[in-house]
Amino acid sequence: MVAYEELSKEELLQLKSDLEAQFEDVKAQNLHLDMSRGKPSTEQLNLSMDMMDVLRSDSDLVCEEGVDCRNYGVLDGIAEAKQLLADMMEVPKDNIVIFGNSSLNIMYDTIARSMTHGVMGSTPWAKLDKVKFLCPVPGYDRHFAITEYFGIEMINVPMTPTGPDMDMVEELVSTDPAIKGIWCVPKYSNPQGITYSDETVHRFAKLNPAAKDFRIFWDNAYGIHHLYEDKQDYLIEILMECKKEGHPDMVYKFSSTSKISFPGSGIAAIAASDANLADIRKQMRIQTIGHDKLNQLRHARYFGNIHGMVQHMKKHADILRPKFDIVLNTLDKELGGLGIGSWLAPRGGYFISFDSMDGCAKAIVAKAKDAGLVMTGAGATFPYGKDPKDSNIRIAPSYPTVKELKLAAKIFVLSVKLVSIDKLLQ
Ligand code: PLP
Numbered sequence: 001m002v003a004y005e006e007l008s009k010e011e012l013l014q015l016k017s018d019l020e021a022q023f024e025d026v027k028a029q030n031l032h033l034d035m036s037r038g039k040p041s042t043e044q045l046n047l048s049m050d051m052m053d054v055l056r057s058d059s060d061l062v063c064e065e066g067v068d069c070r071n072y073g074v075l076d077g078i079a080e081a082k083q084l085l086a087d088m089m090e091v092p093k094d095n096i097v098i099f100g101n102s103s104l105n106i107m108y109d110t111i112a113r114s115m116t117h118g119v120m121g122s123t124p125w126a127k128l129d130k131v132k133f134l135c136p137v138p139g140y141d142r143h144f145a146i147t148e149y150f151g152i153e154m155i156n157v158p159m160t161p162t163g164p165d166m167d168m169v170e171e172l173v174s175t176d177p178a179i180k181g182i183w184c185v186p187k188y189s190n191p192q193g194i195t196y197s198d199e200t201v202h203r204f205a206k207l208n209p210a211a212k213d214f215r216i217f218w219d220n221a222y223g224i225h226h227l228y229e230d231k232q233d234y235l236i237e238i239l240m241e242c243k244k245e246g247h248p249d250m251v252y253k254f255s256s257t258s259k260i261s262f263p264g265s266g267i268a269a270i271a272a273s274d275a276n277l278a279d280i281r282k283q284m285r286i287q288t289i290g291h292d293k294l295n296q297l298r299h300a301r302y303f304g305n306i307h308g309m310v311q312h313m314k315k316h317a318d319i320l321r322p323k324f325d326i327v328l329n330t331l332d333k334e335l336g337g338l339g340i341g342s343w344l345a346p347r348g349g350y351f352i353s354f355d356s357m358d359g360c361a362k363a364i365v366a367k368a369k370d371a372g373l374v375m376t377g378a379g380a381t382f383p384y385g386k387d388p389k390d391s392n393i394r395i396a397p398s399y400p401t402v403k404e405l406k407l408a409a410k411i412f413v414l415s416v417k418l419v420s421i422d423k424l425l426q
Contacts, residue, residue, distance in 0.1 A: 096271045135157065135382075156383060169203075184196070204238065225348045334417075353395070
């Protein structure tokens, strides 16, 4: 493979005309492919179908505490669901509150409550002149959408292969009291699939924030979402680490079963210190009489315990692994050594993150669309939808079938090549 940069203008033009012919061929197939959102495939959803039969009209619907799950009662989650999610989130059962069907919803509520009522007695954020959040980039668009919605100023912090740039995080958090939080996806991050190193987690736990009400928003959405049995990432548990460092209240941890059972119909939870949870329950009590206990019971009985859940995740991995392999092999084979893009091979999660040459991402996404392939919008992985280098593209291989993915990967690499050649010819 010769790097495109080393090719002469004539060679690039020749290559371009060959690639354009290939592109027209795929375009003529009138394809409708989608690699835009990280949704489980139908095959993955089918894995959990037996869960629908766990609760039947003749089932005993009384939970461990003796409460009839069909009725009101139990504000923060039935014991068996708390145990299951506590084990999944690697925290004590007493440090967890179960909410409804979405962890994003809990994150939104957490920010909304901080805006209107402050954090454990602090001034409500909405009454402050300025509230800022650190946003590791590239990151999850829906996190950034929440902070944007509340008018919170977002500051980009570059990701490194071991997590966010911690020199920058430490410097900003310790000097600027307007910084109230940081968004983190610490394991198999969205979109890069990076897991924070031990050192990064230690440095997070040792932070000395200028703001008393600074919180780490630790969204461990992909905690048990491995792709391989023999190659797995390990993440230090942050709640315990913060406690050890004398900062027990500095972190909120979020997770859900969205990509374990059914997205939008799973169960979600927050884990935090006793003091944080007391603060949260004060509001929760006003907001609801209790969330869906039947769904909690269904999940607890279906999985039995964390071991059941881990076994179940292996079935997801068996479906996802070949899909990641198709995309990664295509990237390696078609783009390796060309100097027109870089990517990481994740060991878990739902995404592959691709970095094109600067100034090419939007054009690549548009080109792919031209051939019938929808990608996540370029820029979506950055606050305000603005990627300063216009280079990051999130690839979501989970939803299409293997057959569709082969075509989608082909269209993607063709688009990258064509747009890169145009850039080099400028
Ligand atoms: N957090 C991250 C990092 C995600 O990637 C997603 C979904 O893609 C979510 C949260 C959504 O979680 P939930 O379905 O629990 O709201």
